[in-house]
Structures are given as structure tokens and as C-alpha cells.
Amino acid sequence: MNFGLYLPLLAGLALCNHCRRPDDSQAATLALPAAMAMGLATAIMLLLGGGLLTLADSARLGLPLPLIAIVLQTASALLLAGALQRLAAGEAAQLGLGWPILLLNSLVAGLPLSCLPSVSSTMASLFTGLLSAALFTLLLAQFATLPARLQRCALPAWLRGRPALLLCALIIALALHGLGARLS
Amino acid sequence: MSRLSIPPAYTAASQQPLATLPLPAQLNLWLQGSRCCVEVGQRVLKHQLLAEADSEFGVALHAPTSGHIRAIGPLPQALPDAPLLDGLQLQPDGQDEALPLQADTDWPALSPLALAIRLQDMGVMGQHGPLLPLAWAAAAPPLALLIINAVENEPFLQADSMLLREQAAAVAEAMTMLGRILQPVRLVLAIQQEQGAAINALRSLAANQCWQLEVIQAPYPAGDDAPLLQSLARPEESSNSLCLPLAGVYAAGRAILHGEPCISRIVTVSGAVGQPQNILALLGSPVADLLACAGLPSQQHAIVHGGGLRGFALPDTTIGIHQHSHCLLALAAQAELIAQPCVRCGDCASICPSQLQPQELYWHCSEQQLEQAQHWRLADCSQCGLCSAVCPSQLPLLETFRQTSQQLLLAEQQQSATDAARQRHRFRQFRLERDKQEKAQRLAERAAQQAAKLAQQAATAPSQSTTPTASAADKQAAIAAAMTRAAQRQQQRPDAAASVSSSERDAAIAANRQATIDAAMARAAARKAAQDAAKAAAAETSADSSEQAGLNQQQQALIQAAMQRANAQKAAAASNSPAAMDEDKKALIAAAMARAAAQKAARDAGEQEK
Amino acid sequence: MTLVLRLLLLLLAIWLLGKILRSSAQKLRPATTSLPPLADRIDALLPQTQCGQCGHAGCQPYAQALARGEDSINRCPPGGEDGIRKLAALLHTDYLPFAADAPPPKPKAVALIDEATCIGCTLCIQACPVDAILGSAKQMHTVLADECTGCELCLAPCPVDCISMRPATSQPADWRWGYPVIAIKAIKPGSST
Numbered sequence: 001m002n003f004g005l006y007l008p009l010l011a012g013l014a015l016c017n018h019c020r021r022p023d024d025s026q027a028a029t030l031a032l033p034a035a036m037a038m039g040l041a042t043a044i045m046l047l048l049g050g051g052l053l054t055l056a057d058s059a060r061l062g063l064p065l066p067l068i069a070i071v072l073q074t075a076s077a078l079l080l081a082g083a084l085q086r087l088a089a090g091e092a093a094q095l096g097l098g099w100p101i102l103l104l105n106s107l108v109a110g111l112p113l114s115c116l117p118s119v120s121s122t123m124a125s126l127f128t129g130l131l132s133a134a135l136f137t138l139l140l141a142q143f144a145t146l147p148a149r150l151q152r153c154a155l156p157a158w159l160r161g162r163p164a165l166l167l168c169a170l171i172i173a174l175a176l177h178g179l180g181a182r183l184s
Numbered sequence: 185m186s187r188l189s190i191p192p193a194y195t196a197a198s199q200q201p202l203a204t205l206p207l208p209a210q211l212n213l214w215l216q217g218s219r220c221c222v223e224v225g226q227r228v229l230k231h232q233l234l235a236e237a238d239s240e241f242g243v244a245l246h247a248p249t250s251g252h253i254r255a256i257g258p259l260p261q262a263l264p265d266a267p268l269l270d271g272l273q274l275q276p277d278g279q280d281e282a283l284p285l286q287a288d289t290d291w292p293a294l295s296p297l298a299l300a301i302r303l304q305d306m307g308v309m310g311q312h313g314p315l316l317p318l319a320w321a322a323a324a325p326p327l328a329l330l331i332i333n334a335v336e337n338e339p340f341l342q343a344d345s346m347l348l349r350e351q352a353a354a355v356a357e358a359m360t361m362l363g364r365i366l367q368p369v370r371l372v373l374a375i376q377q378e379q380g381a382a383i384n385a386l387r388s389l390a391a392n393q394c395w396q397l398e399v400i401q402a403p404y405p406a407g408d409d410a411p412l413l414q415s416l417a418r419p420e421e422s423s424n425s426l427c428l429p430l431a432g433v434y435a436a437g438r439a440i441l442h443g444e445p446c447i448s449r450i451v452t453v454s455g456a457v458g459q460p461q462n463i464l465a466l467l468g469s470p471v472a473d474l475l476a477c478a479g480l481p482s483q484q485h486a487i488v489h490g491g492g493l494r495g496f497a498l499p500d501t502t503i504g505i506h507q508h509s510h511c512l513l514a515l516a517a518q519a520e521l522i523a524q525p526c527v528r529c530g531d532c533a534s535i536c537p538s539q540l541q542p543q544e545l546y547w548h549c550s551e552q553q554l555e556q557a558q559h560w561r562l563a564d565c566s567q568c569g570l571c572s573a574v575c576p577s578q579l580p581l582l583e584t585f586r587q588t589s590q591q592l593l594l595a596e597q598q599q600s601a602t603d604a605a606r607q608r609h610r611f612r613q614f615r616l617e618r619d620k621q622e623k624a625q626r627l628a629e630r631a632a633q634q635a636a637k638l639a640q641q642a643a644t645a646p647s648q649s650t651t652p653t654a655s656a657a658d659k660q661a662a663i664a665a666a667m668t669r670a671a672q673r674q675q676q677r678p679d680a681a682a683s684v685s686s687s688e689r690d691a692a693i694a695a696n697r698q699a700t701i702d703a704a705m706a707r708a709a710a711r712k713a714a715q716d717a718a719k720a721a722a723a724e725t726s727a728d729s730s731e732q733a734g735l736n737q738q739q740q741a742l743i744q745a746a747m748q749r750a751n752a753q754k755a756a757a758a759s760n761s762p763a764a765m766d767e768d769k770k771a772l773i774a775a776a777m778a779r780a781a782a783q784k785a786a787r788d789a790g791e792q793e794k
Numbered sequence: 795m796t797l798v799l800r801l802l803l804l805l806l807a808i809w810l811l812g813k814i815l816r817s818s819a820q821k822l823r824p825a826t827t828s829l830p831p832l833a834d835r836i837d838a839l840l841p842q843t844q845c846g847q848c849g850h851a852g853c854q855p856y857a858q859a860l861a862r863g864e865d866s867i868n869r870c871p872p873g874g875e876d877g878i879r880k881l882a883a884l885l886h887t888d889y890l891p892f893a894a895d896a897p898p899p900k901p902k903a904v905a906l907i908d909e910a911t912c913i914g915c916t917l918c919i920q921a922c923p924v925d926a927i928l929g930s931a932k933q934m935h936t937v938l939a940d941e942c943t944g945c946e947l948c949l950a951p952c953p954v955d956c957i958s959m960r961p962a963t964s965q966p967a968d969w970r971w972g973y974p975v976i977a978i979k980a981i982k983p984g985s986s987t
Contacts, residue, residue: 024886033818040811047804051797091815122796130803152547154525265972586971594970605842605943608924609852 001112003180008173010132013108014139015169018146021096031144034095038105039137041080041097045106046113046129048076053114054122069114070107077106109136116184139172194492197342197454198381200461202350205477207249211274211468212259212504217242217313220272226253230282231445234272237304241313244305246445248466251276262489262503264496271504274468285443292364297321299365299440306439307446308432309507311409315432329417329425330368332359332433335376335400335407339492343450343510344430346462348375348382350450351434356389358437362428363394370421371395373430374412404493405537405568431510451505453478455513456485468504474512475501481514488513493569494582524577532571532581538564542571542581549588554595557588565589631664833861839880841872844923845945847897852923860885868892871899872944903959904942905949909934911956918948918957 017038021027027034052072061068081099084092092098113129143165150164159167218235222228228247235245254275258268288294294302300321304314334344348355355373363371373390375383377399390397398416400406406415409427417425435446447467451474454460458479465474471487488495489503491511505512532542540561548556565585572582638660829835837857848869850856859865860881867881868890875892882889892898907918907927914932919925926942929935937948937957949957 030818030821033814033821037811037814037818040807040814044804044807044811047800047807051800051804054797054800088812088815088819091819095815095818126796126800126803583971584973587973590970602842604941605844605924606837606853608926608941609842609844612923612925 001115002184003116004177004184005180006112006116006132007135007176007180009108009112010136011139011169011173011176013105014136014143015165017096017101017105017140018143018165020101021144026094027096028148030094032141035140035144036137037095037097038101039133039140041084041102042105042109042136043130043133045073045076045080045102046110046133047126048079049073049106049110050113050125050129052076054125065114066111069111073106073110074103076110077103080106105136109133142172143169191339193454193460194339195342195378196460197340197452197462198345200459202346202450203461203463203477205463205465205469205474207276207278207280208466208469208473209275210254210470211248211251211276211466212271212470212502213245213248213274213468214259214261214269214271214504214506215245215256216269218245220256220270222253222272224253224256227251227277228253228274230280231285231447232283234274237314240318242304243309243314244307244445245272246307246447247274248447248468249274249276250279250281260500260503262498262506262509264499272468287443288440291361291440294365294440296324296366303436303439306435306444308435308439309446310428310432315428315436320426325424327366327368327424327426328370328421329413330362330366330371331409331412331416331425331427332371332373332395332430333407333409333412333427334379334382334430335374335412336379337376337400337404337407338494339404340452340454340513341491341511342452342454342462345379345382346452347430347434347450348379349385352382352385352389354437355430355434356386356393356395357441358433359395360393361437361440362433366426368426372398372416374398374400374407374416376400376407404570405566408566408568410566411537431507435507446507449505449507449509451509452511453514454511455488456481456483456516457514465505467506470502470504471498471512472501474505475514481516483516485514485516488515493573494567523579526577526579529576531574531576535570535574537568537570538566540565542585546579546581546584549584552588552591554588554592558592562589562592627667628665631667634664635660831861833858835884836860836881839873839877839884840870841877841943843872843943843945845872845943845947847871866890866893869896871897874899900944902962903944904939904962905937905944905946905957906939906960907935907937908956908958909936911954913954913956915953917951917953921947921951923947 021031021034049069049072052075053069056068056072078099081097081102084097085099109132110129113125113132116128146165146168150160150168153164155164213234215235217237217239219238220235222232222234227250228234229250230247232247233244234247234253237244251274254273256272257270259271259273260266261269288302296316297318300314300316300318303316304318308315310316334348336342336344359371359373371394373386373395375386375397383397383399386397400412400415402411402415405411413422413425413427431449435449438444439446448464449467450462450464452460452462453474457475458481461478463474463477471489475481475487487498487501489498489509489512490496492513495511495513526543526546528543530543533540536542538561545557545560545562545565548560549562562585567582567586567589569582572580575581833854834857837854840853840857842853844852846852848856848865850859850865856865856870860867867885867887868878870877870881871892873881878892879889881887905927912929912934914929914934916929916931916935918935919927919929923945924941924943926938927935927948928938939962944959944962946959949955949959
């Protein structure tokens with residue numbers, strides 16, 4: 001696993017998140033807050049998962065790393081989902097912070113982080129997690145505002161709606177792949 | 185935009201002296217907000233009243249020269265796609281025979297309202313309607329700041345500068361007059377830095393006057409009324425200040441000090457004409473004459489009414505000029521303007537004086553999304569036209585914003601009309617309900633009164649026994665109550681269904697009555713049969729046994745005694761029943777009081793024991 | 795050290811998430827709690843002509859029926875297609891074209907009483923839902939054009955047929971800027987203008 005694969009994965013994940021949002025007027029007004037909330041939730045899960053992984057490393061459990069990472073990321077996602085459900089169920093539902101999507105984000109964004117070869121020290125892993133969460137937030141915000149902007153472009157009829165969004169996601173993924181390949 | 189970069193074409197008209205338009209062959213005057221008081225074919229003299237104002241927002245119209253009225257009828261307006269408006273066609277006879285002017289010598293005694301009315305009668309117009317709004321003058325609030333707006337920073341406009349250069353003394357007189365009548369705390373003549381010659385003409389006059397000269401540095405659209413008020417008025421003055429156009433003030437001075445109605449104005453004719461210049465023209469002069477005076481352009485051109493940024497093309501050159509025609513432009517017909525899609529260059533946003541985002545606004549306006557347009561603050565657009573001028577895609581931004589603003593205004597008016605209709609409908613429903621209730625109440629009251637009257641009659645009549653009368657009164661009251669109930673029910677039914685339902689009810693009542701009669705007849709027949717049978721049986725039994733006969737006799741005696749007793753009781757009740765009742769009641773009350781006293785005593789005793 | 799930093803960042807992220815959740819809740823709550831009842835919001839969108847073309851006795855009963863979901867949104871001709879769109883947006887339903895049995899929308903008009911023919915029967919006054927007709931028994935009646943909603947309810951009761959609908963008069967003040975139409979000119983290849 002390297003950044004050249006990881007960053008496009010984030011773009012795909014952001015598109016996936018966007019497609020899960022309901023398509024009504026209330027969701028449109030909350031699109032940006034929802035993107036920020038999801039980005040922050042991902043950051044929390046990555047930080048939590050990474051921290052637990054460091055602890056597990058120091059405890060020397062002797063289990064294979066991918067298994068520990070999967071268990072810890074799942075645990076952090078479910079922990080956050082449970083806390084949200086207890087403390088702010090209504091707002092979390094409005095902002096689309098359900099447990100399936102949290103779990104998906106936690107696993108897809110968190111697992112590759114644990115096996116990136118360039119991330120050796122704990123400090124580096126911490127900042128990689130933070131930066132990837134920030135990038136993910138930016139991508140989510142991008143996808144939240146894209147439909148309104150695409151609507152104004154004189155696109156051919158067959159490209160309107162979902163296809164245009166997919167095309168944009170592809171372009172972003174390619175650009176991120178270039179960036180990631182240079183990083184790793 | 186730096187001041188140095190103003191193209192010379194914009195100020196070319198000010199290089200030439202003021203020209204006077206030769207008398208046109210025909211004058212086209214509009215009757216906007218005014219009522220015509222001349223007839224077709226009538227000869228009118230210069231300064232004669234042609235039409236008088238018929239509303240608060242109209243002004244009077246005077247003959248610019250002597251001549252004959254050719255026609256009164258619809259004429260094209262100087263607005264794009266506007267409907268025809270009633271107007272006058274005056275054919276000058278070339279003699280220019282004038283009515284004598286009557287100067288108002290005691291003008292310092294005029295009140296603001298009297299001044300406003302006089303200016304309306306003299307046909308002096310401001311931005312909208314009469315120079316001084318009548319509603320404002322009638323309220324006559326204390327005026328903190330009066331601004332005379334002589335700023336012209338829209339390209340090509342030169343008419344006010346020319347007026348100041350030519351008639352500086354008359355303008356100064358007019359301002360002094362306004363200052364004396366309106367009594368503003370501060371009277372300011374606002375002028376633009378570029379109008380150098382005009383400033384020079386005024387500088388010498390400005391000393392020791394009640395007005396001061398204010399030179400505006402800011403670029404277009406700083407000369408509009410709203411930004412001018414914003415920049416010149418101190419915070420405490422902003423609510424009670426007034427901005428008047430220079431041409432109107434000059435005309436007001438002529439009207440009040442010399443008694444001359446407003447019949448002409450200075451028009452800048454510029455653009456691709458032979459010689460750009462300012463022309464003094466009579467109101468109603470056709471646009472074509474003005475262009476001919478300045479030298480018609482050789483190539484194909486479009487005639488634009490208004491300044492270089494806000495003007496609009498005129499469909500017809502026979503249209504006469506009016507008091508707001510400060511500029512006429514002949515612009516060379518370029519290649520047709522074909523709008524391209526927005527390239528998001530952001531030039532419009534950076535030049536917008538109201539700090540709006542015209543590209544976003546344009547999108548929402550062209551999609552007719554009024555709510556979004558409001559959200560992007562279309563209401564703050566001053567419609568200066570700068571965004572249209574800089575747009576590289578030649579999008580019709582100004583036109584779109586104008587149209588959408590008006591649509592918003594229309595929607596607001598419609599909403600208020602809708603709200604008024606709703607309120608009126610609700611009030612009507614309330615009124616109908618209230619009337620219904622009042623009517624029912626009236627009927628009930630009348631019924632109660634009737635019942636009371638009957639009861640009184642019964643009480644006063646001594647010959648009748650009490651009980652039947654009381655029951656009769658009860659019955660009357662019950663009937664009256666039933667009638668009121670019926671009346672209420674009838675009212676509650678919709679009017680349209682009333683006749684149908686009443687006939688139905690009549691039929692039902694008739695059927696009911698028939699059924700009752702039938703039943704009564706059946707009952708009577710049955711009773712008769714039973715009586716017959718009983719008589720037969722009695723005859724048989726009396727014939728059979730004497731014991732039974734004796735018993736029968738005993739019974740009969742007992743029955744008779746009982747009847748006598750009852751009769752006696754009834755008689756006693758009839759003779760002194762109220763008194764007896766009273767005594768009974770008294771006794772009962774006394775017993776109750778005694779019981780209560782005993783209970784209390786017992787309680788007291790109990791408490792004492794405790 | 796990194797663990798402490800990680801913990802601090804975690805707390806910061808949790809605090810920020812809480813802030814966002816609270817602000818979004820504030821954004822949503824006034825929209826859901828302080829709104830008037832649905833029937834009133836529907837009534838605010840209806841044109842208030844009180845004409846009864848929808849089959850109800852007025853705009854308010856129609857709004858109540860819509861709020862209960864008992865009627866369709868395409869039965870109000872005076873509201874026009876724009877009105878249907880607004881209702882569809884409010885009720886979260888799809889846009890519907892006008893019902894086939896609904897009367898077609900007409901341009902705005904006001905009633906005009908032929909004053910020479912009017913016999914002063916007051917029937918139209920009783921029919922007018924917005925009290926826009928003025929007059930009394932055996933006196934000539936007249937319509938307040940500013941208040942008339944053009945519902946045509948006064949036409950039927952008139953025994954002498956002296957009421958007619960006139961299109962709302964166009965005043966010079968009613969002039970509007972037209973929608974900017976960009977002329978498209980066919981340019982012949984090779985010609986320069």
C-alpha cells in the first residue's frame with residue numbers, strides 16, 4: 001500500500017459518502033455542515049484507532065497486524081457511533097452520521113494507514129492520519145457543492161447528474177493518484 | 185477607474201457652446217398623471233396650460249410654444265416595449281406668441297406645501313413626479329440636509345454641467361429661494377471633480393451664500409441619490425434629508441421667481457453624431473430633430489436614451505423629449521451583441537459598487553429563482569450597469585437585474601393584495617357569524633320576553649286557576665324556544681339550500697302529523713273497544729252477584745270521596761296556593777335553619793370538648 | 795508525548811464535532827418548531843381569490859383539505875402553474891399538471907357592474923367573498939376594482955346579468971422591463987459586420 005493508491009481511495013470514499021446523502025432541500029442546506037461533521041468524525045476515528053494501535057503494539061499481543069487494525073478501527077467506529085447515538089441521535093441522523101457509513105469510513109480510511117510503509121514513527125502516523133482526515137473533509141465539501149456548480153455548466157444531456165459527478169470523481173482521483181505517487 | 189482614463193468622446197459635448205434647437209415642425213407631449221384641458225384644433229399660446237395634474241404624482245403641462253393642437257391620443261413612450269400613452273401633438277405656428285408671465289413677488293411667504301403645489305402647477309418634475317413630493321411637503325418635517333445633485337459621472341452626460349456654466353447665477357438664485365422656503369439646516373450643491381468649468385462658474389458665486397459647494401471625488405455611481413446621501417449626510421441627518429436634481433431646481437427657480445413654467449431643457453446629444461453638443465430644446469421636440477441639429481451620423485446607428493451605462497435603445501425617433509431626457513446617444517451599430525456563457529472572470533464582482541456577486545445573481549435571475557436572487561441581495565443592486573459594461577461575455581446583466589427587481593416588486597405587491605383579500609374574506613366570515621349570533625340572541629330575547637309577559641298575565645288574572653295557566657305559559661315558552669331553535673337551524677343552513685330544505689321539512693312535518701293523527705285515531709278506537717268490553721263485563725258481573733255489586737258500590741263511594749277530597753284540595757290550592765306554598769317554604773326554611781343551627785351547635789360543642 | 799498530543803487532538807476533534815452538531819441543531823430547530831400549522835402555510839401560498847374553483851368553499855378549506863392530504867395540489871386555476879410548483883415544494887410532492895376537470899387559468903380580471911342596468915338587488919353583494927361590492931338595496935352597486943379578486947362569484951346571482959369581467963386595466967405605471975432577449979443573428983460565413 002502506498003499513497004498513490006491511498007489518496008484516490010479517499011476520493012472514491014468521498015463520492016460514496018456523497019451518494020448516500022438524501023436528495024432533498026433540507027439535505028442541501030446542511031450539505032456543508034454534514035461534510036465537516038463527517039470529516040471530523042473520520043478524524044476522531046483515525047486518531048482513536050491509531051492511538052489504540054500504538055497501545056496494542058506496546059502491549060505486544062502477538063496477533064497479526066491487519067487483524068488488530070481491523071478490530072481496533074471497527075471498535076473505534078462503533079464507539080463513536082454509540083456515543084453519537086446516546087448524546088445527539090437526532091442531529092447525527094440529520095447530518096448522516098449513521099453507524100454503517102462510519103464503519104465504512106473508519107475501515108477504508110484507517111486500515112491502509114496502518115500498513116503504509118512510509119509511516120514508521122508514531123508521530124508520522126499521527127500526522128498522516130490528521131492530514132488524510134483533512135483531505136477527506138475537503139473532498140467531502142467538494143462533492144457537497146459540486147452538483148449545484150455542475151448544474152450551471154452547459155453539459156450535454158447524457159452527462160447531467162450522476163455521470164458528471166462520476167467523471168469529476170475520476171478526475172480528482174487521477175490528480176490525487178499523481179500527488180500520492182510523488183509523495184511515496 | 186482613474187480620472188485620467190476618461191475617453192475624450194465622453195466629454196466631447198462640453199467643448200461646444202450651448203446650441204438652441206430650431207423650432208420643430210411638431211411637438212409630442214405626454215399626459216402622464218395629468219388631465220388634458222384643451223381641445224383638438226384649439227390654438228394655444230406659449231406658456232398656456234395644456235393639462236393639469238390629476239394625481240399626487242402628476243405635474244401640469246404647458247405649451248412650449250404657440251400653435252395648434254393637432255391630435256390628442258396615444259403616443260409611443262420613451263421606454264422599451266412600453267404601451268402607448270395618451271399624449272398631445274402640438275403643431276407650432278412659428279409666431280411664438282406668449283402669455284404674459286406673472287412673477288410671484290411674495291414668494292418668501294410661501295409654505296413648503298404651497299411651494300410644492302405651485303411647482304406642480306408649473307410642471308416642474310423631479311425624479312418621480314413633482315420636484316417636491318406633495319406627501320413630504322404636507323408633512324413638512326424639519327429638513328436637515330438638502331442636496332442639489334449636479335453630479336454627472338455617467339459617460340456622455342454633460343447637460344447639468346452646461347446648465348451650471350450657462351446659468352450659474354440663475355441656479356444660485358433658485359437655491360437661495362429653496363433655502364429660504366424649505367429652511368434646511370444645510371444646503372449643499374454636489375458636483376463632480378471633472379466638471380471643472382462648472383465649478384469655476386460657481387466658485388465666484390458660492391461666497392457668502394446659504395449653500396455650500398461639495399466636490400465629489402468618487403467615481404460612478406457616486407452621483408446617484410442614494411450614494412450621494414450616504415456620503416454627504418451625517419448619521420443624524422440621513423433620515424431627514426432630500427436630494428433634488430439640478431435641472432428641476434433651475435426650473436423651480438424660473439417658475440417661482442419669474443413665473444415661467446417648465447417648457448424646455450438641455451439635452452446632451454453625443455456619440456457618433458457629427459458634432460456632439462448640448463442643445464437647449466423645447467419639451468416634446470422629436471428625437472430626430474435633436475439628432476439632425478447635432479449632425480446625423482453617416483453610418484448605421486442605434487439611438488440610446490439616457491447615459492452611456494444605463495441608457496436604453498429607442499424604437500422610434502418621433503418620440504418627443506421629456507423632463508428626464510438628459511442625454512441622447514447615437515451609438516454606431518456594432519456587430520450584434522451575442523451573449524456567450526459566463527466565463528467566471530469575476531470582473532463584474534470586482535467592479536460592483538454594492539459589493540454583490542453579479543455572476544451568481546445573474547444565474548438565479550435568469551432562472552427566475554426569486555428567492556435565491558433575494559438571498560444574493562438583489563435588493564441592494566443600484567442598477568448602475570457597470571457589470572454589464574465590463575462583462576467580456578456581453579451578458580445582459582443590467583437588463584436582467586432590472587427585470588427581476590421589478591418582478592420582485594410585483595410579487596411583493598401581489599402578496600400584499602393577497603393578504604388584503606385574505607383579511608377581507610376572514611372579516612366577512614366573522615361578520616356573517618356575528619350577525620347570525622346576534623339575530624339568534626335577539627330572537628331568544630324576544631321569546632323570553634313573550635314568555636315573561638304571558639306568565640305575568642297568568643299571575644295577574646285571578647279567575648283562572650294557577651296550574652293550567654302556568655302550564656300554558658310553560659308551553660308558550662317551549663314553543664317560543666322551539667321556534668328560536670328552528671330559526672337558528674334555518675340560519676345555519678346555507679342560503680341556497682334553504683328553500684329546498686324548508687319544503688322537505690314541511691313535507692316531513694305533514695307526514696308526521698298524519699302519522700300522529702292516525703295513531704291517535706287508532707288509540708281512540710282501541711280505547712272505545714276496551715270500554716265497550718268493560719261495560720259489557722260490568723253488566724254481566726252486576727247481574728251475576730250482589731256481593732260484587734256491593735263491592736262496586738263501596739268502591740264507587742270510595743272513589744267519589746277521593747274525588748271530593750281531591751276537588752277540595754284543588755279548590756284550596758286554587759284559592760290560596762301561593763300563600764300555602766310560601767308558608768310551606770317558610771316552614772322548610774325555618775326547619776333547615778334550625779337543623780343548621782343544631783349542627784353548628786353540635787360542632788361547637790365537639791370543638792369545645794376537644 | 796505523542797500519546798498526549800494524540801489525546802489532545804482527539805478532544806479537540808470531539809469538541810469541534812459537538813459544536814457542529816449543536817449549530818446544525820440550531821439551524822434546524824427553528825425551522826421545525828416555530829412554523830405555523832401546515833394548513834396556514836398552504837393558505838399563505840393560495841391566491842386568496844376565494845373563487846371555489848377547487849371545489850371547496852374558499853382558499854382556507856382547500857388548504858385544510860390539502861393539509862389532510864384529501865385533495866390534489868392541481869385544482870387551483872388562479873394560482874397558475876407557479877402556484878402548483880410552490881405547493882409541490884411545500885408538500886414535498888411532485889409537480890402535477892392541471893387537473894383535467896379543473897377550469898383553465900384565466901388572466902387576471904376584475905368585475906365591472908353596468909351601472910345603467912343594475913337594479914340594486916344586493917345579490918352580488920351577498921355573493922362577494924371579499925366585500926368588494928359597494929351598494930345597498932335599490933341603489934346602484936359598484937365594484938371596488940382594487941379589492942376585487944376576480945373570482946366571478948357575483949356573475950351567477952345577478953338577475954339582470956349586468957356584471958362582466960374586464961381584464962385588469964394596464965396603467966402607464968404598470969409598465970415593466972421586459973425579459974432581456976438576446977437577438978441571434980445568422981452570420982453568413984465570410985461576411986464581416
